[in-house]
Amino acid sequence: MRRIFLFLGVSFLLFSCSNVRSKKEAVIAESLSTNPQSSGLPVSIEFTSGKSFYHPLIVFWVEDNDGKYISTLYASKSIATGIFRYGVNKDGKWTPGERRRPAALPYWSHKRGVKASDGLLIPSADSPLPDAITGATPQGNFVLSTSVPTGYATLRFFMEVNQTWDWNEYWHNSKFPNDEEYKTSCQPAVVYSVEVDLSKGAGIYQFKPIGHSHPSGVTGELFPDLSTLTTALEIASKVTVTVP
Numbered sequence: 001m002r003r004i005f006l007f008l009g010v011s012f013l014l015f016s017c018s019n020v021r022s023k024k025e026a027v028i029a030e031s032l033s034t035n036p037q038s039s040g041l042p043v044s045i046e047f048t049s050g051k052s053f054y055h056p057l058i059v060f061w062v063e064d065n066d067g068k069y070i071s072t073l074y075a076s077k078s079i080a081t082g083i084f085r086y087g088v089n090k091d092g093k094w095t096p097g098e099r100r101r102p103a104a105l106p107y108w109s110h111k112r113g114v115k116a117s118d119g120l121l122i123p124s125a126d127s128p129l130p131d132a133i134t135g136a137t138p139q140g141n142f143v144l145s146t147s148v149p150t151g152y153a154t155l156r157f158f159m160e161v162n163q164t165w166d167w168n169e170y171w172h173n174s175k176f177p178n179d180e181e182y183k184t185s186c187q188p189a190v191v192y193s194v195e196v197d198l199s200k201g202a203g204i205y206q207f208k209p210i211g212h213s214h215p216s217g218v219t220g221e222l223f224p225d226l227s228t229l230t231t232a233l234e235i236a237s238k239v240t241v242t243v244p
Contacts, residue, residue, distance in 0.1 A: 029141040034074045034133045040147035041198065044242045045073070045157075049140045052234035056163035057189075058137065059108045062148050063156045065195075069111040070155070072133050073146045075123075079104055080134035082116075082124040098125045103185035103217035105160045110220020121220075153199045157241050159207055162189035163232065170228040171215070181216040187232035189213040191222060192239060207239040 029046065045060060060073040078084045084099040102109070102120050109121040116124035123129050148155055166186045167173055176182045192207040211222040212229060226233065 029143045030138045032074065032135050032138065032142050032144045034135065034144065034146045036071050036073055036133050037147040037149050040149050042145065042147050042244060044244075045144040045146065045159075046238075046240050046242065047138070047142050047144070047236060048238040050234040050237035052163070052166065052231035053140060053236070054163060054165075055137055055139075056161050056235050057104050058159065058161050059105050060144065060146075060157065060159050061108055061111070063111070063158065064152060065154055065156065067156075069113065070149060072108070072112065072129065073148070074144055075105075075108075075129055075134055076137045077134050078137070080123055080129040082122070082128060100124070101181075101184050101217075103181040103188075103213075103215065104162050105189055105213070106217035107189065107191050107213040107220055107222055108158070108160045109217070154195055154197050156193055156195050157205070157207065159192040159236075159239055160189050160213065161192070161235050162213075163187075163235055166231045168228075168230045176216065179216050181218075185215060185217070187212075187229055188215045188223070190226070190229065190232050190235070192236070194241060196241060196243060198243065202243055204240050204242050207236075207241070209233060 057076045057079050059075040059079065062070045062073065064070060079101070082098050082100065083096060100118065100120055100122065102122055104122070113121065115121055116127050118124065162185060164184060164186055168187060171187045173183065189212060190209055191211050191213060193210045194205045194207045196205050197203070209226060211224040212226060212232070214221050
């Protein structure tokens with residue numbers, strides 16, 4: 001009997017240590033760095049992934065209090081360059097190549113307002129975003145070290161996130177059967193925002209979802225009703241911006 005209790009005790013200890021180790025490993029965040037404002041105010045954005053996170057496209061940017069776009073802080077490399085890992089289908093096999101996806105992050109792209117040579121408001125292979133503000137999509141949690149322009153008492157920070165293949169009962173494959181762009185987005189991109197009072201100095205501010213984008217990216221409209229979204233709201237569990 002003593003041996004049984006000893007075995008159970010050792011097993012529990014090993015399980016506990018393993019569980020603690022896995023939890024520690026799970027909270028390790030990838031470090032990203034962009035430099036859109038070399039002489040600006042440094043800030044950090046911490047992204048904690050949700051249970052439905054699976055290689056989404058993400059973009060962060062800032063606007064002034066009047067809703068005027070100022071600058072992009074970070075954009076996933078695929079949308080920033082117009083080159084996707086699964087961009088071209090050759091003989092039934094997907095290979096990296098140029099792909100146009102106006103439904104991916106349309107609220108940001110319309111706010112940015114820069115047309116590529118094909119007339120779409122998203123970066124292309126021949127007119128990509130600068131390397132200073134792009135990066136590969138993180139594999140999970142990450143901390144983005146970046147900077148924002150000075151001279152503003154307050155700024156509004158935005159995040160837009162979109163993930164393909166996340167159909168649900170409302171946003172299903174046959175909802176818009178003739179809209180091919182919608183089918184590249186599935187549930188529309190979700191837009192998050194937070195107002196940061198820079199005049200108060202150091203602080204931590206949490207992003208909140210404020211709406212979703214147009215399902216096929218035709219307009220830059222923001223739709224505040226999020227009741228039809230499910231897993232799209234679980235891509236991120238928490239996002240904050242820290243002003244040191």
